[in-house]
Amino acid sequence: MTRVHISPDCGNAPRKTLIKDLNIAFAKGDTSFIVQHAHEDIQWAIVGDKELKGKEAFSRELESMKEVVADEMTLHSIITHGAEAAANGEMKVDGKTYSFCDIYRFSSTTSTKIKKMSSYVIEI
Secondary structure (H helix, E strand, O other): OOEEEEOOOOOOOHHHHHHHHHHHHHHHOOHHHHHHOEEEEEEEEEOOOEEEEOHHHHHHHHHHHOOOOOOEEEEEEEEEEOOEEEEEEEEEEOOEEEEEEEEEEEOOOOOOOEEEEEEEEEEO
16 A cells, blocks of 8 residues: 655645646556546656657556555645646655656646656656
């Protein structure tokens, strides 16, 4: 079971709530929720590792990560503005701690579909 810690300001607006829910889904391995919010032409850069294009490639990559469920996730902050958002925090997985920052671009200012995503992850 994943323990989740959320900063109080990470859910007081619809877009912040969506980003919070996406990060919780990732920590728990709920790939279907994440894929549901991906645009057909999504681009995902896992900085320093790989770049993926298209919902099918995005979905396959998430499926390969599905079994890696976080023991604990702390979400420090979520920032939203227009069609962009960012979230940063830490995840503990199998005794290791990773800091992350994800930058999101939605297909429009009102859309819930992620068009572009950049993920920065480092072990600390």
